[in-house]
Amino acid sequence: MNEQAQATGHIFQIRWIPKYTFVERLLHWVHTASFVPLVATGLVLYLDFLKPLAQGEAGEWMRLVHRLTAILFVGEPVIYGILQPRRLWMHIKEFSFERDDLGWMKSAFGYYVLGRHTDMPPQGRFNTGEKINGMVMILTWALFVGTGLVMWFGKGLVPADIFRLMVMVHDLTMIAAVCMFIVHLYLALAHPLMWAALVSMRFGYTSASYAAEHHAKWYYGPKRAQELYEAKKKAASSKH
Amino acid sequence: MVMLRKAMLIDESRCTACRGCQVACKQWNDLEGWGYSHTKNTGSYENPPRLSPQTWTRIKFNEYEGSEGFRWLFLKEGCMHCGDPACVHSCPTAALKQNPDGRITLEPDLCNGCGYCTQFCPFDVPKLEVSSLLTGRAKVSKCNFCQDRTDNSLIPACVKTCPAGALFWGDRDKMIAAGKKRIEALQARGFRQANLYGENLVGGLGRLYVLIEKPQAYGLPAYPKYPYFATLWQNLVHPLGKVAMGGTLLGVLAAWIIIRRNIKMEDVE
Protein backbone atom coordinates (compact mmCIF):
# COMPACT_ATOMS: atom_id res chain seq x y z
CA MET A 1 0.00 0.00 0.00
CA ASN A 2 2.68 2.45 0.97
CA GLU A 3 4.74 2.13 -2.23
CA GLN A 4 1.68 2.36 -4.41
CA ALA A 5 0.62 5.43 -2.48
CA GLN A 6 3.95 7.08 -2.80
CA ALA A 7 3.96 6.35 -6.53
CA THR A 8 0.53 7.55 -7.58
CA GLY A 9 -1.22 8.01 -4.32
CA HIS A 10 -4.12 10.18 -3.42
CA ILE A 11 -4.51 10.22 0.31
CA PHE A 12 -8.10 10.09 1.40
CA GLN A 13 -8.69 10.78 5.06
CA ILE A 14 -12.12 10.92 6.53
CA ARG A 15 -13.09 12.91 9.58
CA TRP A 16 -16.87 13.08 9.58
CA ILE A 17 -19.30 10.59 8.10
CA PRO A 18 -22.95 11.51 7.52
CA LYS A 19 -25.06 9.12 9.54
CA TYR A 20 -28.53 10.54 10.12
CA THR A 21 -30.52 12.81 7.83
CA PHE A 22 -32.25 15.94 9.09
CA VAL A 23 -35.63 14.21 9.00
CA GLU A 24 -34.34 11.27 11.02
CA ARG A 25 -32.82 13.48 13.68
CA LEU A 26 -35.86 15.73 13.90
CA LEU A 27 -38.15 12.77 14.34
CA HIS A 28 -35.85 11.18 16.94
CA TRP A 29 -36.12 14.29 19.07
CA VAL A 30 -39.85 14.63 18.43
CA HIS A 31 -40.17 11.03 19.57
CA THR A 32 -38.19 11.82 22.72
CA ALA A 33 -40.21 14.98 23.36
CA SER A 34 -43.45 13.02 23.11
CA PHE A 35 -42.33 9.91 25.00
CA VAL A 36 -41.25 11.73 28.16
CA PRO A 37 -44.54 13.59 28.82
CA LEU A 38 -46.48 10.44 27.96
CA VAL A 39 -44.61 8.47 30.59
CA ALA A 40 -44.89 11.28 33.13
CA THR A 41 -48.63 11.78 32.68
CA GLY A 42 -49.20 8.03 32.59
CA LEU A 43 -47.22 7.34 35.75
CA VAL A 44 -49.68 9.39 37.83
CA LEU A 45 -52.04 6.42 37.53
CA TYR A 46 -49.27 4.00 38.44
CA LEU A 47 -47.17 5.44 41.25
CA ASP A 48 -48.90 6.00 44.57
CA PHE A 49 -46.99 9.13 45.55
CA LEU A 50 -48.22 10.83 42.35
CA LYS A 51 -51.87 10.16 43.24
CA PRO A 52 -52.74 13.82 43.95
CA LEU A 53 -51.88 14.62 40.32
CA ALA A 54 -54.33 11.98 39.10
CA GLN A 55 -57.30 13.26 41.07
CA GLY A 56 -60.07 15.56 39.82
CA GLU A 57 -59.02 18.65 37.86
CA ALA A 58 -55.33 17.80 37.90
CA GLY A 59 -56.27 14.41 36.48
CA GLU A 60 -58.15 16.18 33.67
CA TRP A 61 -55.00 18.06 32.66
CA MET A 62 -52.86 14.93 32.88
CA ARG A 63 -55.23 13.14 30.57
CA LEU A 64 -55.41 16.01 28.08
CA VAL A 65 -51.63 16.32 27.91
CA HIS A 66 -51.33 12.56 27.56
CA ARG A 67 -53.76 12.53 24.63
CA LEU A 68 -52.34 15.55 22.83
CA THR A 69 -48.80 14.19 23.13
CA ALA A 70 -50.05 10.79 22.02
CA ILE A 71 -51.12 12.30 18.70
CA LEU A 72 -47.52 13.38 18.17
CA PHE A 73 -46.21 10.01 19.27
CA VAL A 74 -48.49 8.15 16.88
CA GLY A 75 -47.93 10.51 13.98
CA GLU A 76 -44.16 10.73 14.10
CA PRO A 77 -43.22 7.41 12.44
CA VAL A 78 -46.16 7.82 10.08
CA ILE A 79 -44.78 11.19 8.97
CA TYR A 80 -41.33 9.63 8.62
CA GLY A 81 -42.88 7.00 6.39
CA ILE A 82 -44.46 9.70 4.24
CA LEU A 83 -41.38 11.91 3.98
CA GLN A 84 -38.64 9.27 3.65
CA PRO A 85 -40.26 5.88 3.03
CA ARG A 86 -37.08 4.35 1.60
CA ARG A 87 -35.04 5.25 4.64
CA LEU A 88 -37.75 4.07 7.04
CA TRP A 89 -37.89 0.72 5.31
CA MET A 90 -34.07 0.56 5.30
CA HIS A 91 -34.09 1.22 9.05
CA ILE A 92 -36.57 -1.49 9.77
CA LYS A 93 -34.45 -3.93 7.75
CA GLU A 94 -31.29 -2.81 9.52
CA PHE A 95 -32.82 -3.69 12.87
CA SER A 96 -33.18 -7.36 11.95
CA PHE A 97 -31.00 -9.81 13.83
CA GLU A 98 -28.43 -12.17 12.32
CA ARG A 99 -26.03 -14.84 13.55
CA ASP A 100 -23.30 -12.21 14.02
CA ASP A 101 -25.37 -10.63 16.76
CA LEU A 102 -24.63 -13.53 19.07
CA GLY A 103 -21.01 -12.39 19.13
CA TRP A 104 -22.01 -9.03 20.51
CA MET A 105 -24.09 -10.63 23.22
CA LYS A 106 -21.16 -12.75 24.36
CA SER A 107 -18.74 -9.83 24.48
CA ALA A 108 -21.07 -7.08 25.67
CA PHE A 109 -20.25 -7.26 29.37
CA GLY A 110 -16.50 -7.41 28.80
CA TYR A 111 -16.64 -4.55 26.30
CA TYR A 112 -19.04 -2.07 27.89
CA VAL A 113 -18.30 -2.73 31.55
CA LEU A 114 -14.67 -3.86 31.62
CA GLY A 115 -13.46 -1.99 28.54
CA ARG A 116 -11.97 -5.00 26.74
CA HIS A 117 -11.75 -3.70 23.19
CA THR A 118 -10.38 -6.74 21.45
CA ASP A 119 -13.29 -8.99 22.35
CA MET A 120 -16.00 -7.20 20.38
CA PRO A 121 -16.60 -8.56 16.88
CA PRO A 122 -17.19 -6.02 14.07
CA GLN A 123 -20.59 -4.35 14.08
CA GLY A 124 -22.68 -2.82 11.29
CA ARG A 125 -24.23 0.65 11.22
CA PHE A 126 -26.32 -0.40 14.19
CA ASN A 127 -24.59 -2.62 16.71
CA THR A 128 -26.59 -5.44 18.28
CA GLY A 129 -27.46 -3.38 21.33
CA GLU A 130 -28.79 -0.62 19.11
CA LYS A 131 -30.79 -3.20 17.17
CA ILE A 132 -32.33 -4.44 20.42
CA ASN A 133 -33.17 -0.85 21.30
CA GLY A 134 -34.70 -0.27 17.87
CA MET A 135 -36.78 -3.43 18.00
CA VAL A 136 -38.03 -2.70 21.50
CA MET A 137 -38.99 0.81 20.47
CA ILE A 138 -40.84 -0.34 17.37
CA LEU A 139 -42.65 -3.11 19.26
CA THR A 140 -43.61 -0.95 22.22
CA TRP A 141 -44.77 1.81 19.88
CA ALA A 142 -47.13 -0.60 18.15
CA LEU A 143 -48.47 -1.94 21.45
CA PHE A 144 -48.89 1.52 22.94
CA VAL A 145 -50.77 2.75 19.90
CA GLY A 146 -52.97 -0.34 19.60
CA THR A 147 -53.98 -0.47 23.25
CA GLY A 148 -54.09 3.31 23.58
CA LEU A 149 -56.48 3.79 20.68
CA VAL A 150 -58.90 1.24 22.17
CA MET A 151 -58.64 2.86 25.60
CA TRP A 152 -59.24 6.31 24.08
CA PHE A 153 -62.03 5.70 21.58
CA GLY A 154 -63.51 2.62 23.20
CA LYS A 155 -64.00 4.05 26.69
CA GLY A 156 -67.47 3.19 27.87
CA LEU A 157 -68.13 1.33 24.64
CA VAL A 158 -65.78 -1.67 24.67
CA PRO A 159 -66.67 -4.60 26.98
CA ALA A 160 -65.00 -4.58 30.40
CA ASP A 161 -62.82 -7.65 29.86
CA ILE A 162 -61.33 -6.24 26.65
CA PHE A 163 -60.75 -2.85 28.25
CA ARG A 164 -58.85 -4.34 31.17
CA LEU A 165 -56.70 -6.44 28.83
CA MET A 166 -55.79 -3.23 26.98
CA VAL A 167 -54.85 -1.55 30.26
CA MET A 168 -52.74 -4.50 31.38
CA VAL A 169 -50.85 -4.68 28.06
CA HIS A 170 -50.41 -0.89 28.08
CA ASP A 171 -48.90 -1.17 31.57
CA LEU A 172 -46.55 -4.02 30.66
CA THR A 173 -45.45 -2.18 27.52
CA MET A 174 -44.77 0.91 29.61
CA ILE A 175 -42.57 -1.05 31.99
CA ALA A 176 -40.53 -2.47 29.11
CA ALA A 177 -40.27 0.86 27.32
CA VAL A 178 -39.24 2.79 30.42
CA CYS A 179 -36.54 0.26 31.32
CA MET A 180 -35.23 0.44 27.74
CA PHE A 181 -35.33 4.23 27.92
CA ILE A 182 -33.32 4.36 31.14
CA VAL A 183 -30.60 2.18 29.62
CA HIS A 184 -30.74 4.14 26.35
CA LEU A 185 -30.39 7.42 28.24
CA TYR A 186 -27.38 6.17 30.18
CA LEU A 187 -25.59 4.92 27.09
CA ALA A 188 -26.34 8.07 25.14
CA LEU A 189 -25.36 10.55 27.86
CA ALA A 190 -22.92 8.90 30.23
CA HIS A 191 -21.03 5.99 28.72
CA PRO A 192 -17.51 6.97 27.61
CA LEU A 193 -17.34 4.52 24.69
CA MET A 194 -20.59 5.80 23.17
CA TRP A 195 -19.65 9.45 22.98
CA ALA A 196 -20.19 9.84 19.23
CA ALA A 197 -23.74 8.52 19.39
CA LEU A 198 -25.17 11.72 20.84
CA VAL A 199 -23.13 13.86 18.44
CA SER A 200 -24.45 11.91 15.48
CA MET A 201 -28.04 12.22 16.64
CA ARG A 202 -27.68 15.97 17.17
CA PHE A 203 -25.51 16.90 14.19
CA GLY A 204 -25.99 14.01 11.82
CA TYR A 205 -22.28 13.15 11.52
CA THR A 206 -20.23 10.52 13.25
CA SER A 207 -16.46 10.49 13.57
CA ALA A 208 -14.57 8.22 11.19
CA SER A 209 -12.33 6.85 13.93
CA TYR A 210 -15.41 6.04 15.97
CA ALA A 211 -17.08 4.32 13.04
CA ALA A 212 -13.94 2.38 12.19
CA GLU A 213 -13.84 1.00 15.73
CA HIS A 214 -17.51 0.67 16.66
CA HIS A 215 -19.13 0.02 13.29
CA ALA A 216 -16.32 -1.69 11.42
CA LYS A 217 -18.62 -3.62 9.10
CA TRP A 218 -20.23 -0.35 8.03
CA TYR A 219 -16.85 1.35 7.66
CA TYR A 220 -14.56 -1.25 6.07
CA GLY A 221 -17.16 -3.60 4.64
CA PRO A 222 -17.90 -7.01 6.14
CA LYS A 223 -14.95 -8.81 4.55
CA ARG A 224 -12.16 -6.44 5.53
CA ALA A 225 -13.70 -5.80 8.94
CA GLN A 226 -13.55 -9.52 9.72
CA GLU A 227 -9.92 -9.71 8.53
CA LEU A 228 -8.93 -6.78 10.72
CA TYR A 229 -10.74 -8.26 13.69
CA GLU A 230 -9.02 -11.60 13.36
CA ALA A 231 -5.63 -9.93 12.95
CA LYS A 232 -6.32 -7.87 16.09
CA LYS A 233 -7.33 -10.95 18.06
CA LYS A 234 -4.24 -12.83 16.90
CA ALA A 235 -2.02 -9.93 17.91
CA ALA A 236 -3.67 -9.70 21.30
CA SER A 237 -3.41 -13.43 22.04
CA SER A 238 0.20 -13.64 20.83
CA LYS A 239 1.11 -11.06 23.46
CA HIS A 240 0.00 -13.46 26.17
CA MET B 1 -64.81 -4.30 61.05
CA VAL B 2 -67.25 -7.19 61.25
CA MET B 3 -68.89 -5.69 64.35
CA LEU B 4 -69.25 -2.18 62.90
CA ARG B 5 -70.34 -3.28 59.45
CA LYS B 6 -73.74 -2.11 58.18
CA ALA B 7 -75.78 -3.87 55.53
CA MET B 8 -79.02 -3.71 53.58
CA LEU B 9 -81.31 -6.74 53.62
CA ILE B 10 -83.55 -7.06 50.58
CA ASP B 11 -86.36 -9.55 51.05
CA GLU B 12 -87.31 -10.48 47.51
CA SER B 13 -90.15 -12.62 48.81
CA ARG B 14 -91.96 -9.40 49.79
CA CYS B 15 -91.02 -7.09 46.88
CA THR B 16 -94.00 -6.10 44.72
CA ALA B 17 -91.94 -4.19 42.12
CA CYS B 18 -93.74 -0.94 42.86
CA ARG B 19 -90.42 0.82 42.00
CA GLY B 20 -90.87 3.31 44.84
CA CYS B 21 -87.23 2.60 45.69
CA GLN B 22 -86.12 3.67 42.21
CA VAL B 23 -87.98 6.96 42.55
CA ALA B 24 -86.81 7.64 46.10
CA CYS B 25 -83.22 6.97 45.09
CA LYS B 26 -83.41 9.40 42.16
CA GLN B 27 -85.17 11.99 44.24
CA TRP B 28 -82.76 11.90 47.17
CA ASN B 29 -79.56 11.72 45.09
CA ASP B 30 -80.68 14.30 42.51
CA LEU B 31 -80.34 11.89 39.62
CA GLU B 32 -81.86 12.55 36.24
CA GLY B 33 -84.82 10.73 34.80
CA TRP B 34 -86.32 10.58 31.34
CA GLY B 35 -84.41 13.66 30.23
CA TYR B 36 -81.22 11.64 30.56
CA SER B 37 -82.11 8.17 29.35
CA HIS B 38 -85.03 8.77 26.96
CA THR B 39 -86.10 5.19 27.48
CA LYS B 40 -88.69 3.56 25.29
CA ASN B 41 -91.14 0.77 25.93
CA THR B 42 -89.41 -2.36 24.68
CA GLY B 43 -92.13 -4.73 25.83
CA SER B 44 -90.82 -5.13 29.37
CA TYR B 45 -92.03 -3.63 32.63
CA GLU B 46 -88.43 -2.90 33.52
CA ASN B 47 -87.55 0.73 33.37
CA PRO B 48 -84.80 2.00 33.04
CA PRO B 49 -83.37 -0.97 31.10
CA ARG B 50 -80.10 -1.08 33.07
CA LEU B 51 -78.07 0.58 35.78
CA SER B 52 -76.39 3.80 34.68
CA PRO B 53 -74.59 6.79 36.20
CA GLN B 54 -78.04 8.27 36.74
CA THR B 55 -79.76 5.04 37.82
CA TRP B 56 -78.24 3.64 40.96
CA THR B 57 -80.88 1.05 41.69
CA ARG B 58 -83.51 -0.64 39.66
CA ILE B 59 -85.90 -3.58 39.79
CA LYS B 60 -85.14 -6.41 37.40
CA PHE B 61 -88.07 -8.59 36.29
CA ASN B 62 -86.70 -12.11 35.93
CA GLU B 63 -89.15 -14.34 34.09
CA TYR B 64 -89.38 -17.70 35.80
CA GLU B 65 -91.19 -20.88 34.76
CA GLY B 66 -91.71 -22.87 37.94
CA SER B 67 -93.78 -25.84 39.07
CA GLU B 68 -96.71 -23.50 39.55
CA GLY B 69 -96.34 -21.90 36.13
CA PHE B 70 -95.05 -18.45 35.15
CA ARG B 71 -93.85 -16.03 37.81
CA TRP B 72 -91.64 -12.95 38.04
CA LEU B 73 -88.69 -12.96 40.39
CA PHE B 74 -87.97 -9.34 41.24
CA LEU B 75 -84.40 -8.30 41.96
CA LYS B 76 -83.41 -4.88 43.33
CA GLU B 77 -80.08 -4.24 41.56
CA GLY B 78 -77.34 -1.94 42.75
CA CYS B 79 -73.82 -1.83 44.12
CA MET B 80 -73.16 -4.88 46.29
CA HIS B 81 -70.75 -3.05 48.61
CA CYS B 82 -68.40 -6.03 48.66
CA GLY B 83 -66.24 -6.81 51.66
CA ASP B 84 -63.36 -7.35 49.23
CA PRO B 85 -63.93 -4.51 46.76
CA ALA B 86 -61.94 -4.89 43.54
CA CYS B 87 -63.13 -1.46 42.42
CA VAL B 88 -61.59 0.25 45.45
CA HIS B 89 -58.29 -1.59 44.99
CA SER B 90 -58.04 -0.68 41.32
CA CYS B 91 -59.00 2.98 41.72
CA PRO B 92 -55.82 5.01 41.10
CA THR B 93 -57.15 8.25 42.59
CA ALA B 94 -58.65 6.85 45.81
CA ALA B 95 -62.00 8.29 44.74
CA LEU B 96 -63.62 4.97 45.65
CA LYS B 97 -63.36 4.29 49.32
CA GLN B 98 -64.29 1.45 51.64
CA ASN B 99 -65.72 3.05 54.78
CA PRO B 100 -65.20 1.44 58.19
CA ASP B 101 -68.82 0.31 58.18
CA GLY B 102 -68.39 -1.41 54.80
CA ARG B 103 -70.11 1.13 52.56
CA ILE B 104 -68.28 1.65 49.26
CA THR B 105 -68.55 5.34 48.49
CA LEU B 106 -67.27 7.53 45.68
CA GLU B 107 -65.99 11.08 45.86
CA PRO B 108 -66.85 12.64 42.46
CA ASP B 109 -64.25 15.43 42.81
CA LEU B 110 -61.45 12.90 42.95
CA CYS B 111 -62.73 10.69 40.15
CA ASN B 112 -60.77 11.25 36.95
CA GLY B 113 -62.87 9.00 34.74
CA CYS B 114 -60.18 6.44 34.00
CA GLY B 115 -62.72 3.62 34.13
CA TYR B 116 -60.53 1.10 35.96
CA CYS B 117 -63.34 0.33 38.43
CA THR B 118 -65.69 -0.65 35.62
CA GLN B 119 -63.28 -3.37 34.52
CA PHE B 120 -63.24 -5.47 37.69
CA CYS B 121 -66.64 -5.49 39.37
CA PRO B 122 -67.86 -9.11 39.53
CA PHE B 123 -71.40 -7.73 39.20
CA ASP B 124 -70.66 -5.15 36.46
CA VAL B 125 -72.10 -2.32 38.55
CA PRO B 126 -70.03 0.88 38.17
CA LYS B 127 -71.01 2.78 35.07
CA LEU B 128 -68.94 5.45 33.35
CA GLU B 129 -70.60 8.61 32.17
CA VAL B 130 -68.40 9.73 29.28
CA SER B 131 -69.14 13.37 28.57
CA SER B 132 -66.58 13.57 25.77
CA LEU B 133 -64.99 10.68 23.93
CA LEU B 134 -62.35 13.01 22.51
CA THR B 135 -61.03 14.44 25.75
CA GLY B 136 -61.99 11.36 27.75
CA ARG B 137 -63.76 13.41 30.41
CA ALA B 138 -65.88 10.96 32.41
CA LYS B 139 -67.20 10.21 35.87
CA VAL B 140 -68.34 7.05 37.58
CA SER B 141 -71.51 6.95 39.61
CA LYS B 142 -73.17 4.27 41.71
CA CYS B 143 -75.20 3.49 44.81
CA ASN B 144 -73.42 4.68 47.94
CA PHE B 145 -76.08 3.54 50.47
CA CYS B 146 -77.26 7.18 50.66
CA GLN B 147 -73.95 8.22 52.16
CA ASP B 148 -75.20 11.57 53.44
CA ARG B 149 -78.18 9.96 55.14
CA THR B 150 -76.36 6.98 56.62
CA ASP B 151 -73.51 9.24 57.77
CA ASN B 152 -76.10 10.93 59.96
CA SER B 153 -77.79 7.84 61.39
CA LEU B 154 -80.64 7.92 58.90
CA ILE B 155 -81.60 4.95 56.74
CA PRO B 156 -81.16 4.91 52.94
CA ALA B 157 -83.98 6.56 50.98
CA CYS B 158 -85.10 3.32 49.30
CA VAL B 159 -85.41 1.52 52.64
CA LYS B 160 -87.42 4.38 54.10
CA THR B 161 -89.91 4.40 51.27
CA CYS B 162 -90.55 0.70 50.62
CA PRO B 163 -94.30 0.13 51.17
CA ALA B 164 -93.98 -3.67 51.11
CA GLY B 165 -91.56 -3.70 53.99
CA ALA B 166 -89.04 -5.63 51.92
CA LEU B 167 -86.03 -3.45 52.74
CA PHE B 168 -84.08 -3.29 55.98
CA TRP B 169 -80.96 -1.42 57.07
CA GLY B 170 -78.83 -2.04 60.15
CA ASP B 171 -75.84 -3.84 61.62
CA ARG B 172 -74.77 -6.57 59.25
CA ASP B 173 -74.83 -9.41 61.72
CA LYS B 174 -78.41 -8.46 62.67
CA MET B 175 -79.38 -8.34 58.99
CA ILE B 176 -77.90 -11.81 58.47
CA ALA B 177 -79.76 -13.16 61.46
CA ALA B 178 -83.04 -11.63 60.27
CA GLY B 179 -82.43 -12.96 56.78
CA LYS B 180 -81.79 -16.48 58.03
CA LYS B 181 -84.93 -16.37 60.12
CA ARG B 182 -86.95 -15.38 57.07
CA ILE B 183 -85.37 -18.19 55.03
CA GLU B 184 -86.46 -20.69 57.66
CA ALA B 185 -90.01 -19.39 57.57
CA LEU B 186 -90.07 -19.50 53.77
CA GLN B 187 -88.73 -23.03 53.65
CA ALA B 188 -91.36 -24.11 56.16
CA ARG B 189 -93.97 -22.72 53.76
CA GLY B 190 -92.66 -24.85 50.90
CA PHE B 191 -90.06 -22.57 49.27
CA ARG B 192 -87.36 -25.25 49.24
CA GLN B 193 -84.85 -23.17 47.21
CA ALA B 194 -85.05 -20.15 49.51
CA ASN B 195 -81.52 -18.90 50.28
CA LEU B 196 -79.64 -15.95 51.72
CA TYR B 197 -77.35 -14.45 49.05
CA GLY B 198 -74.22 -12.56 49.95
CA GLU B 199 -73.25 -13.71 53.43
CA ASN B 200 -69.75 -14.86 52.49
CA LEU B 201 -69.36 -13.94 48.82
CA VAL B 202 -66.46 -11.63 47.77
CA GLY B 203 -65.56 -10.89 51.38
CA GLY B 204 -69.23 -10.73 52.36
CA LEU B 205 -71.62 -8.41 50.52
CA GLY B 206 -73.12 -5.29 52.09
CA ARG B 207 -76.26 -5.96 50.10
CA LEU B 208 -77.91 -9.18 51.25
CA TYR B 209 -80.81 -10.87 49.48
CA VAL B 210 -83.51 -13.25 50.65
CA LEU B 211 -84.15 -15.19 47.46
CA ILE B 212 -86.93 -17.73 46.95
CA GLU B 213 -85.19 -19.46 44.04
CA LYS B 214 -81.55 -20.18 43.23
CA PRO B 215 -79.40 -17.08 42.45
CA GLN B 216 -79.07 -18.04 38.77
CA ALA B 217 -82.85 -17.64 38.38
CA TYR B 218 -82.40 -13.97 39.32
CA GLY B 219 -79.50 -13.50 36.92
CA LEU B 220 -77.07 -13.35 39.83
CA PRO B 221 -73.72 -15.16 39.59
CA ALA B 222 -73.83 -18.19 41.90
CA TYR B 223 -70.18 -17.96 42.87
CA PRO B 224 -68.92 -14.47 42.11
CA LYS B 225 -65.27 -14.08 42.85
CA TYR B 226 -62.79 -11.29 43.28
CA PRO B 227 -61.46 -11.22 39.70
CA TYR B 228 -58.08 -12.93 39.49
CA PHE B 229 -57.14 -10.51 36.69
CA ALA B 230 -57.37 -7.68 39.22
CA THR B 231 -55.13 -9.60 41.62
CA LEU B 232 -52.70 -10.32 38.80
CA TRP B 233 -52.64 -6.70 37.75
CA GLN B 234 -52.55 -5.00 41.15
CA ASN B 235 -50.52 -7.50 43.14
CA LEU B 236 -48.14 -8.88 40.53
CA VAL B 237 -47.71 -6.64 37.50
CA HIS B 238 -47.72 -3.33 39.35
CA PRO B 239 -45.19 -4.17 42.06
CA LEU B 240 -42.95 -6.12 39.66
CA GLY B 241 -43.05 -3.22 37.24
CA LYS B 242 -41.95 -0.81 39.94
CA VAL B 243 -39.16 -3.18 40.92
CA ALA B 244 -38.10 -3.52 37.28
CA MET B 245 -38.01 0.21 36.62
CA GLY B 246 -36.44 1.10 39.94
CA GLY B 247 -33.97 -1.72 39.55
CA THR B 248 -32.99 -0.57 36.09
CA LEU B 249 -32.42 2.92 37.42
CA LEU B 250 -30.25 1.66 40.26
CA GLY B 251 -28.47 -0.73 37.93
CA VAL B 252 -27.63 2.06 35.55
CA LEU B 253 -26.38 4.20 38.42
CA ALA B 254 -24.18 1.36 39.60
CA ALA B 255 -22.98 0.79 36.05
CA TRP B 256 -22.03 4.44 35.73
CA ILE B 257 -19.99 4.34 38.91
CA ILE B 258 -18.23 1.10 37.98
CA ILE B 259 -17.63 1.87 34.32
CA ARG B 260 -16.11 5.29 34.77
CA ARG B 261 -13.40 3.56 36.76
CA ASN B 262 -12.78 0.89 34.13
CA ILE B 263 -12.88 3.01 30.97
CA LYS B 264 -11.02 6.28 30.68
CA MET B 265 -11.95 8.84 28.06
CA GLU B 266 -8.31 9.22 26.99
CA ASP B 267 -8.27 5.61 25.78
CA VAL B 268 -11.42 5.98 23.70
CA GLU B 269 -11.18 6.49 19.92
Add this chain to the structure above:
Amino acid sequence: MAKILVVDDDRDFIKITRMILQSQHYEVITAANGEEGLEVMRREKPDLVILDVMMSYILEGLDTRRQMAADPNLKNIPVIMSTSLTGERVQRNLPSDEYVPDSAWLHKPIDPDKLLEQVKKALG
Protein backbone atom coordinates in the same frame (compact mmCIF):
# COMPACT_ATOMS: atom_id res chain seq x y z
CA MET C 1 -21.06 10.36 -27.82
CA ALA C 2 -19.19 9.30 -24.71
CA LYS C 3 -20.66 6.61 -22.43
CA ILE C 4 -20.58 7.47 -18.73
CA LEU C 5 -21.21 4.98 -15.92
CA VAL C 6 -22.59 6.45 -12.67
CA VAL C 7 -22.15 4.18 -9.66
CA ASP C 8 -24.18 5.32 -6.63
CA ASP C 9 -26.69 3.79 -4.22
CA ASP C 10 -28.62 7.06 -3.93
CA ARG C 11 -31.40 6.97 -6.51
CA ASP C 12 -31.96 10.69 -6.30
CA PHE C 13 -28.29 11.42 -7.08
CA ILE C 14 -28.48 9.05 -10.07
CA LYS C 15 -31.60 10.81 -11.32
CA ILE C 16 -30.12 14.29 -11.10
CA THR C 17 -26.72 13.34 -12.52
CA ARG C 18 -28.37 11.49 -15.38
CA MET C 19 -30.44 14.58 -16.18
CA ILE C 20 -27.40 16.83 -16.17
CA LEU C 21 -25.28 14.51 -18.34
CA GLN C 22 -28.04 13.68 -20.80
CA SER C 23 -28.65 17.40 -21.31
CA GLN C 24 -25.17 17.46 -22.84
CA HIS C 25 -25.99 14.35 -24.89
CA TYR C 26 -23.78 11.94 -22.97
CA GLU C 27 -24.96 8.32 -22.84
CA VAL C 28 -25.60 7.33 -19.21
CA ILE C 29 -25.56 3.85 -17.65
CA THR C 30 -25.87 3.19 -13.91
CA ALA C 31 -25.06 0.73 -11.13
CA ALA C 32 -26.22 0.75 -7.49
CA ASN C 33 -23.16 -0.68 -5.74
CA GLY C 34 -19.47 -1.41 -6.20
CA GLU C 35 -19.80 -5.02 -7.33
CA GLU C 36 -22.53 -4.25 -9.82
CA GLY C 37 -20.41 -1.31 -11.00
CA LEU C 38 -17.41 -3.53 -11.75
CA GLU C 39 -19.67 -5.99 -13.59
CA VAL C 40 -21.13 -3.23 -15.76
CA MET C 41 -17.68 -1.78 -16.38
CA ARG C 42 -16.33 -5.09 -17.65
CA ARG C 43 -19.38 -5.58 -19.84
CA GLU C 44 -20.02 -2.08 -21.21
CA LYS C 45 -16.50 -0.55 -21.20
CA PRO C 46 -17.64 3.02 -20.37
CA ASP C 47 -15.50 6.01 -21.29
CA LEU C 48 -15.75 7.45 -17.79
CA VAL C 49 -16.92 6.31 -14.36
CA ILE C 50 -18.41 8.60 -11.72
CA LEU C 51 -17.90 6.60 -8.55
CA ASP C 52 -19.56 7.28 -5.21
CA VAL C 53 -17.43 6.56 -2.16
CA MET C 54 -19.92 5.76 0.60
CA MET C 55 -22.41 3.11 -0.47
CA SER C 56 -23.43 0.03 1.48
CA TYR C 57 -20.31 0.56 3.55
CA ILE C 58 -18.21 3.69 3.95
CA LEU C 59 -15.11 2.67 2.00
CA GLU C 60 -16.91 0.76 -0.73
CA GLY C 61 -16.07 3.27 -3.45
CA LEU C 62 -12.39 3.24 -2.51
CA ASP C 63 -12.31 -0.56 -2.61
CA THR C 64 -13.95 -0.49 -6.03
CA ARG C 65 -11.43 2.09 -7.26
CA ARG C 66 -8.56 -0.06 -6.08
CA GLN C 67 -10.05 -3.14 -7.78
CA MET C 68 -10.31 -1.16 -11.01
CA ALA C 69 -6.64 -0.22 -10.72
CA ALA C 70 -5.70 -3.87 -10.21
CA ASP C 71 -7.70 -5.04 -13.27
CA PRO C 72 -5.75 -4.56 -16.55
CA ASN C 73 -9.02 -4.14 -18.47
CA LEU C 74 -10.28 -1.38 -16.20
CA LYS C 75 -7.24 0.48 -14.91
CA ASN C 76 -7.17 2.98 -17.73
CA ILE C 77 -10.79 4.10 -17.47
CA PRO C 78 -10.85 7.65 -16.08
CA VAL C 79 -12.66 7.97 -12.72
CA ILE C 80 -14.27 10.87 -10.89
CA MET C 81 -14.86 10.06 -7.21
CA SER C 82 -17.93 11.71 -5.71
CA THR C 83 -18.46 11.97 -2.01
CA SER C 84 -20.30 13.75 0.78
CA LEU C 85 -17.68 12.68 3.27
CA THR C 86 -15.60 15.53 4.55
CA GLY C 87 -11.94 14.84 4.09
CA GLU C 88 -8.52 16.20 4.80
CA ARG C 89 -5.64 16.25 2.36
CA VAL C 90 -2.91 16.67 4.87
CA GLN C 91 -1.71 13.49 6.48
CA ARG C 92 -2.02 13.73 10.22
CA ASN C 93 -2.59 11.25 12.94
CA LEU C 94 -6.13 10.67 11.77
CA PRO C 95 -8.17 7.49 11.78
CA SER C 96 -8.16 6.38 8.19
CA ASP C 97 -5.50 7.00 5.64
CA GLU C 98 -6.88 5.20 2.67
CA TYR C 99 -5.00 5.44 -0.59
CA VAL C 100 -6.57 5.51 -4.02
CA PRO C 101 -4.94 5.97 -7.38
CA ASP C 102 -5.11 9.54 -8.57
CA SER C 103 -8.66 10.54 -9.26
CA ALA C 104 -10.64 13.69 -9.65
CA TRP C 105 -12.94 14.53 -6.77
CA LEU C 106 -16.43 15.95 -6.66
CA HIS C 107 -18.05 16.97 -3.42
CA LYS C 108 -21.74 16.42 -2.86
CA PRO C 109 -24.12 18.11 -3.28
CA ILE C 110 -22.67 18.49 -6.74
CA ASP C 111 -22.60 21.71 -8.70
CA PRO C 112 -23.82 20.84 -12.24
CA ASP C 113 -21.26 23.19 -13.83
CA LYS C 114 -18.40 21.68 -11.85
CA LEU C 115 -19.60 18.20 -12.79
CA LEU C 116 -19.67 18.96 -16.49
CA GLU C 117 -16.30 20.70 -16.26
CA GLN C 118 -14.73 17.66 -14.57
CA VAL C 119 -16.36 15.26 -17.06
CA LYS C 120 -15.00 17.24 -19.98
CA LYS C 121 -11.55 17.31 -18.42
CA ALA C 122 -11.55 13.59 -17.61
CA LEU C 123 -12.63 12.62 -21.12
CA GLY C 124 -9.74 14.68 -22.42
